Amino acid sequence: MTNAFNLTAPVDTLAMEFTREFDAPVEALFRAHADPELVKKWLGPRGLEMTIEEWDFKSHGGYRYAHKDPSGEYRFNGTFHTVRENEFVLQTFEFEGAPDMVNLEFMWFEDLGGGRSRLRGRSICPNTEARDALLSSGMEGGMTEGYEKLDELLGTL
Template sequence: MNAPSTSTPPEATRIEADPALPTIVITREFDAPPARVFRAYTDPDLVVQWLGPRRLTMRIDRYEARTGGSYRYVHRAEDGTEFGFHGVFHEVRPDERIVQTFTFEGAPDSVSLETAVFEDLGGRTRLRATSLVESVETRDAMLSSGAAGGIREGHERLDALLRPSAAAEEHRRIADVFTERVRGVPEGAWENPAPCEGWAARDVVRHLVEWFPEFLKSGAGVELPKGPSVDEDPVAAWTVHREAVQALLDDPATAAKVLSNPHTGDVPLDQAVDRFYTADVFMHTWDLARATGQDERLDPDKCAQLLEGLRPLDDVLRSSGQYGPRTEAPEDADVQTRLLAFIGRKP
């Protein structure tokens, strides 16, 4: 029996079946570093989100992704039909290699040996997975039954899971600007008065580094790594904090988590970070720039977006104590001036 055709565009999953060997070789590149792709292969909370075709749901009974561990999961069709799979992890080398057995419980005497290698392409990953089955005939029967389509659909789902969220990209963009202002503070300027009453420039960084970790811990059970104190080294304190928040948002598991707070209710974690924290970084960028004599310009599109979102919450914001009274802005003022006036600043 000849191996089924497995031609596919070069940017997609490539499935190769050597006519002379009982193997299936699967290759695909992902726009994520090996550590993230490896985790998606070994963390059951992530595996359940991508493994297999879209038409099937997945239940994991156990998934001990360690050398000597075992796994079992079940795919379920809409009509209730279930397909069970199990195996043993023979080698799990973090971010590099996984070797495991694979058995479809509908054919319990057929066991394949699977080896997945994660190659670092400098921020990208080339996955090469090889399945060794008992015979060419068994291999061809697997591919003819639709396995190739399920593999490709699973990889498409994994690609989407690994893709940075809008919240992650927005934080990266806004935090980059704030980081430039932090690093640009002139020597001796950290004690300059800031626009927020009673604050110095140092306190702008202190505010962001201190309030948000507690907010995350109490609302989502997430603890961020701690850097040095802001009094000791404000640049390093901000850098550690910023990288920790970015890592949280870049984590594919974050979108499935929820932040619960008596004032906000239940909000998907990535959306909560974007709505309550990234917006705060954006607005405090002006405070730090004003306090230290740096470029005070803000992205006008983001200013307009925030102003539109804040206006309906006027009473709630004032009563929270987080925003002072609005200041007056000329009718013909630009959107940055109007936003700053709304949150109580005097541009």
Template sequence: MTTSTTDTTPTREARIEADPELPTVRITRSFDAPLPLVYRAWTDPELVAQWLGPRSIDMEIETWDLRTGGEYRYTARRDDEELAHFYGSFHKVVPNERITQTWGFDEMPDAVSLETATFTDLGDGRTEVDILSVVFSMEERAAMLASGMEVGINEGYAKLDEILAEQTGSAR
């Protein structure tokens, strides 16, 4: 398995792995917060808008119906400029355990992935989130990996660390 990691935060980096035989990307990251807090930050649209994506981008959530069969839509903005429009469906939501959803964006309508985020209690107030993304082809996966997504992932997770630290009262 090929692993690509980038440390852009003072805390920790996400592990991003691409299986050379399958059109998949796996992203794994642990957080210093209990599972219910991490899951809430992942599912509460007000919190999601605060941490999702790189620090230079603001997320505006237009639709957020987090339930099995629900949907979402949000827009990435920098200053007053709309950069990208994301959307998808929540296929299965198991609270505090797993979310399976589609993920796509208007700017590349054929590049849709199926993602499953699994939340695991590591004990001692720590939680691991493991996301498996399946795309249509190896070419789409290569484009995904070449997109610079690791910056948005790591900066977003660093923002999430800050939110979780505020909620748990711990200093970083």
């Protein structure tokens, strides 16, 4: 079963918000975000090769990774400010192709019972131009594909 990915960008805000439900327990959903070997299997759209240089998934940890396709390589980095197991992550996110455009991202991991969970997120951009650039970049399609891959992965855990 494929669950719907919902992305909104409320007018007159710097925020983007999303929700996505998964047919897997919250512990498995959280683990798929915490373990770099699992992250490489689902983060990003299909057709991209992912390499992780750093993935220190804990409060005050950091990350840096790259996605690569025939047209180039795209690097991202950030800091995990707060990580609470199976519950919450607060992190920064920066696309290195747009330096100094750092987003503040919140993710809530919700146990829905019956072996189901929900991921809810909010990303706050530094300005409306940065937010609109992300929205027009194909980000929504990439997130949709990534979460479809995550569904497939969660079915094997």
